[in-house]
Amino acid sequence: MRLGRRAREAFDWPLFIAVAALAVIGVINLYSASSSESARLAEIYVTQIYWLTLGAGTAVLVAAIDYRHYERLAWWLYGGATVLLGLVLLVGKTIRGSSRWIEVAGFTLQPSEIVKLAVLVALAKVLHRDPRSEERSLRDLLAPGLVLALPMVLILLQPDLGTAVLLALIFATVMLLVPLRRRSLVTLLALAVGAAPLGWHFVLADYQRDRLRAFFDPTTDVLDSGWHARQSLIAIGSGGLWGKGFMQGTQNQLHFLPDQYTDFPFAVWAEEQGLLGVLLLLALYAFVVLRGLHVASLARDRFGAVLAVGVCAFLFWHTVINLGMVMGLLPVVGVTLPLFSYGGSNVFATLVGIGLLTNVSIRRFST
């Protein structure tokens, strides 16, 4: 499994540097975000470093093994992740009415993060095996649809609507690679519109409906979710051009920001580093996503291409939904910001995704 000279030369340094920069900035930002917390939480940036190290190590391993092995093992990976997901429902740790975590050797693991990658691998395999160039009908979507459906149902049972929606978005983005008949597309859209009211009544919980209402009409509640969203905007807006300086954000330091190290670390960054810091961060994320699409376009086969696009979609949707929420463009949903939010499983999954991307990248010339 030694990498060839060519593969070493093909290593994507710009991608690596951008990701490393995000990880470093993320840790620094977490340090500020948690500095005013009690001792237990003030150490979370250290935990984050542990996870980054673990993730990076795994990523190197993941990148070192030719991704075609994953194609071969795709169903095993998919099956394993799904079993983990099932395990959550049986022995999961319940926090705030939702069981999303299992404890393994002192670590708290969130299998739904790993599942996102497993679904991508399985999906890549399905599309890899179906290389036709003509437009697909709805029946052709059945197999990939089933790949999505099983973990989706398990995640909704936790319940974790945010992750389920995210998974669906990643899936939809990857499926954009496959041409679809116009009639099928229209049917799908009609189905989606028809399902929305049903989802409102049967899938969404009360608090989720409240959050949506608060988003569309901020006057309905000031103290609950609307209040959180507003505090986030105050943090960002008051940062101005230059920011208030590291550890100087009043919104952050005096606890006006809710969940400042999980869902809202970007607001901390924006408050303390200002517009310049924000644009730098946006540029880094945009670069990683676009670089990933570039890798996909150079992939040597369909499996690698689909995998690369999938990882891009994973990073893109996490980033855009989190930033949209923090900047008040989307309702408040618990979606993390890759490499910025505190959370081991997400950091781990992100880095492993980057490892897959690198894998595809460095093997673009091998036969």
Next chain:
Amino acid sequence: MRLSGTRRDVGDLRRRYRKLAVGATAAFVVLAARAVQLQGIEHEAWAAAAQENVTRRIPLPASRGLIRDTVGRIVADNRPAFDVLVTPYLFDLEQDLPRLASVANLDEATRRDIAARIERLPPRRRTHQIVVLRDVDRDRAAAIEQASLSLPGVDVVPRAQRIYPFGTLAAHAIGYLNEVSAAELERDVDDVYRPGDRVGRAGVEREWEALLRGRRGEQRLLVDVRGRPQRAADTGGLAAGAVRRDPVPGRDVTLTIDMDLMRAIDRAFRGHPSGAAVVVEVHTGRVRALYAKPAFDPNELSGRIRPEAYAALLDNPFRPLIDKTTFETYFPGSTFKPIAALAALAQDGFDPGARVTCTGVHEIGRERKRCTQVHGEVDLRAAIVRSCNVYFYRLAELVGLQSLNLMAQRFGFGEPTGIGLPSEASGFLATREWYERHFGRWRTGYALNTAIGQGNTRVTLLQLAMAYAAIANGGTLYQPLLVERISEPDGTPIAHFEPRVRRRVGVPREHLALLVDGLYGVVNDPQGTAYDARIPDGVPIAGKTGTAEVRGRLAGAEELKRAWYFRRDHAWFAGFAPAGDPHVAIAVLVEHGGGGGRYAAPIAMQILQEYLGTTGAAEASGRGR
């Protein structure tokens, strides 16, 4: 190792990457634009919101100025009181309320009341503190203060409670406080008041509100999301930290009122349910007493008055809320005759020695006007001394309404005296045009009635007292002086108010001398209407009695039960003393008292005797110390 993946055609995917890249770029551009909007364009508004978040302004109330009487007795004071405030969104009704209840030793009803009030609040008001307990005693305040360290939504706030040591005495002149209204807060552009502040509502408290209240100070604290103050050092100098602006205490007001005299008047009115009296210094216009009975208790009105208690004040037939010295107006009755006399004396060819025969009745047209008795032959002096209406009817026929009104105007009737109280009435002088407008046509009888104070002339007690002071001092009409001086809380004087002359009445001294002689006779001639009320060997007093008929005050049949009382005449006495060298003028009204000589004059005599009879008091008020 045989790998399944062989190179397959990926060409059909390639076309799609560009679209995905464009879509992703567009999303990031939208996010960047939003960041520019928030951090560039709207920065200032958000920065202000962030500052507002971490700033807690604690108002530092200014202590209200004291009000003293002329010798320095405090008539409006401040006493420390403690209120308990709750910030509803920090206050858990399930956990915190029972703890507060046990610490503060609250009964079940109070506890339920607090819970109900907090639950009623709309969410957007829950960040605003509300007062849950008012004026708790010192021990309980200390206990709650202790417990409030672990009850973050609870604050004990010290506050000054206004108290009026003399109770109802001079209540109308001093006034009272109550809470600033929502409408006033709306109009309060200078941010002088905060919700819960108290404002002067009547009398001096209202008139001098701007000086009495002082200026509120402010303590600005840096706080976290739970409202806990942060020390600038702990937060690495996040913000400027605490800023303090000290409050400026209100100024003290010293009145010309003498509370000893007020007490004397109150004693003199014992047994009469309703009336009023005014005492002024004739040579300065200083108001020594403004007495109205019954009066409200300003302590009650300034606290949290129960609705029933307030309704009782409103329903009281003797109208305790009405100031009968400067706000209510009355027909002056015979106390107006001196004005008519002066109007006649000013007329060419009027002979005060000429006699008129009083047969007890005066006929004008088909109307027969009755006199109080058959006086026989009377000249001007005798007509004043014995209060003969017939004489004054004749006099009015000679003089006419216009001259009567002109003389009344010279003595200050028909316009406010300018004492400086919020709602002073101007009284009323009815003109010929007014009569024509209201009664269709002019009749000479109206002028006749006016001469004996039974027309439509209405006066306040203060106007009457000031007019008699002008008669006593030789023709100088003063502006009544209620506030002697303004000073800083430490006593440093800021303003001292000197007597102010409104005008010289322009009446020859010999006319006034003739009149004063008559007024002396009223009390000291055996035939005088107030002779029976005089205090032998007391302070010499001159004055005029009056018995004013009461008209049109009864409406409902329900009130007929009390009609016997409310149809009784008002009893008047107006005069001055000591008669030879006048010092003070007085006006006394006993509402529905009956005859002036019988009921009002003795009160006036007693007041003046008590006030001037003891040399100490006379000296104390003699030259304003």
